[in-house]
Amino acid sequence: MTAELLHSLEAHYYTDPAIFESERKGLLARSWQYAGHASQVPNVGDYFAFELAGENLFCIRGRDEVVRAFYNVCQHRAHELLRETGNARVVVCPYHAWTYELTGELRAGPNIKSVPGFDRSKVCLTEVKCEDFNGFLFVNLDPDAAPMDEWYPGVREEIRAYVPHVQALEPLEWVEIPEACNWKVSVENYSECYHCPINHKTFAEGVVKPETYDIQPLETGYVLRHTTECQNLEKMTYPIDMSVEHAGEYRSWFLWPMFSFQCYPGNILNTYHWRAGAVDRCTVWRGWYTPGGAESDVIRGLAKQDRETTVEEDIHLVESVFRGLKSRGYTPGPLVIDPKCGVNSEHSVATLQGWMREAVAG
Numbered sequence: 001m002t003a004e005l006l007h008s009l010e011a012h013y014y015t016d017p018a019i020f021e022s023e024r025k026g027l028l029a030r031s032w033q034y035a036g037h038a039s040q041v042p043n044v045g046d047y048f049a050f051e052l053a054g055e056n057l058f059c060i061r062g063r064d065e066v067v068r069a070f071y072n073v074c075q076h077r078a079h080e081l082l083r084e085t086g087n088a089r090v091v092v093c094p095y096h097a098w099t100y101e102l103t104g105e106l107r108a109g110p111n112i113k114s115v116p117g118f119d120r121s122k123v124c125l126t127e128v129k130c131e132d133f134n135g136f137l138f139v140n141l142d143p144d145a146a147p148m149d150e151w152y153p154g155v156r157e158e159i160r161a162y163v164p165h166v167q168a169l170e171p172l173e174w175v176e177i178p179e180a181c182n183w184k185v186s187v188e189n190y191s192e193c194y195h196c197p198i199n200h201k202t203f204a205e206g207v208v209k210p211e212t213y214d215i216q217p218l219e220t221g222y223v224l225r226h227t228t229e230c231q232n233l234e235k236m237t238y239p240i241d242m243s244v245e246h247a248g249e250y251r252s253w254f255l256w257p258m259f260s261f262q263c264y265p266g267n268i269l270n271t272y273h274w275r276a277g278a279v280d281r282c283t284v285w286r287g288w289y290t291p292g293g294a295e296s297d298v299i300r301g302l303a304k305q306d307r308e309t310t311v312e313e314d315i316h317l318v319e320s321v322f323r324g325l326k327s328r329g330y331t332p333g334p335l336v337i338d339p340k341c342g343v344n345s346e347h348s349v350a351t352l353q354g355w356m357r358e359a360v361a362g
Contacts, residue, residue: 005334009353011325014182019360020279027257027359028053030142032151034259034273035059038135039170039293040085041067045102048085052139052275057128058082059137060091062102069130069139074098075123076109091125100125134159134166136271138259153221155253155261162246162263169269170293173303175286179315181322183258183274183282184356189318190272191215191224191254191352193343194336199317202309206237207264208250214341215348222355224348226252230265238302240266256355268299270306280322286311 013019033052036059040048047060049072056072058081072081079095082088090107091100098109104125112118129140131148134156138148149156159166179186189195196203197210204210213228228250230236240247247266254260258274271287288303290296324330338345 006337006350007334008332008349009184009356010332011330013356013360014184014322014325015279017279020182020276023359024053024276026362028276029055030140030145031257032131032138032140032145032148032255032259034271035069035130035137035139037171037287038067038132038137043087045087045089046085047082047088049082053141055141056080057139059130059139060088060102067130067132067137068103069128069137070104070125071128073126075106075125081125135169136261151221152223152253152255153218155218155221155223155255158251159253159261159263159269162249162251163267163269165267165291166269168291169289170291171287172290172293172296172299173288175303175307175311177284177286177311177315179282179284179318180280181282181318182279182325183276185322185325186274186282186284186314186318187254187258188349188352189314189321190260192346192349193226194346195317196343199313200310202237202305205231206235207231210343213343216341217348217351222256224254224256224351226250226254226262236265237305238266238298256352257359264302266298268302270303 035050035052036048040046041059041061044061044063047058049056049058051057057069058072059067059069061067074081074093074095076093076096076098079093081091081093090102096110099107101107104127106120106123112120129143129145131138133148192215193210193213196213207230208228209231215224215226217224230240230248230250242248244267250263250265252260252262260272262270262272264270269289273285275283277283286306288299290299335346335350336344337347337350341347
């Protein structure tokens, strides 16, 4: 009996502006998205502003040391409150100087005491769910969202096992990569290594052993876990200390829909996160980290190698795919799903595309 073939998503999932708008208002506003790193707000009153799913937001550290996230809009006449990064004793709107505590409550405003019945205790900035995930700050615009540990069960602890110093890490280098494609094309490309031996020679021959590469969804939640062994030491493009636990392994945890933690051989943490700009445009950020953000020739060199090989190679791949998705000549073909899984199988793409269908269906 021949098994029924599973075909890839139809092209309109990637090219239809209406689907993108539905995702922006739905999935991207109701899932956990990366905001920034806790080291960006080390002191009370430190803040940074950012955009997510078409919304302007900011994170700020309160006097109780808790980092909170808010919509970046004054509750008086809707002026933007904060820009870029800085430190504030209180949050003051530049328009009419309404002033808010670091916890969002209205503190004061010019002449508000003369307004009969005005109750400032009823005015507060709109808070957004925010979690510190091993030093990485994530937000969710859905006030009823389940905690990250329910979305991504066990991942927090696994990362700590592979990167025991994760809480001491700070960004050393960020690389911003604009891509002329739909965000799902880029995420799919990341979530399979079927293309790696053909297109990523440096990664496949100098970092990992492709023959041991596999990607599997966790039993629960929305995680794809990449696993493989490091390349033979004489072929590695950078030195690693094999005496450290897990040093000879590569792990990656892709957190649906737009973030991935990677632990390179040698317990080196690096990250990907995506932002969807439009139906045909997204941006990818590659992050590299060291304890306290200290300089490291090894990690600087590895980041440069990654930039000039894997990152550059992927830009051409995903942009070509997106052009092809707009072709009249494209009909979605069957995915290559090997029952034994492994590097030459697209079972991870099948899982990912299932989540994509669910998101569009609501």
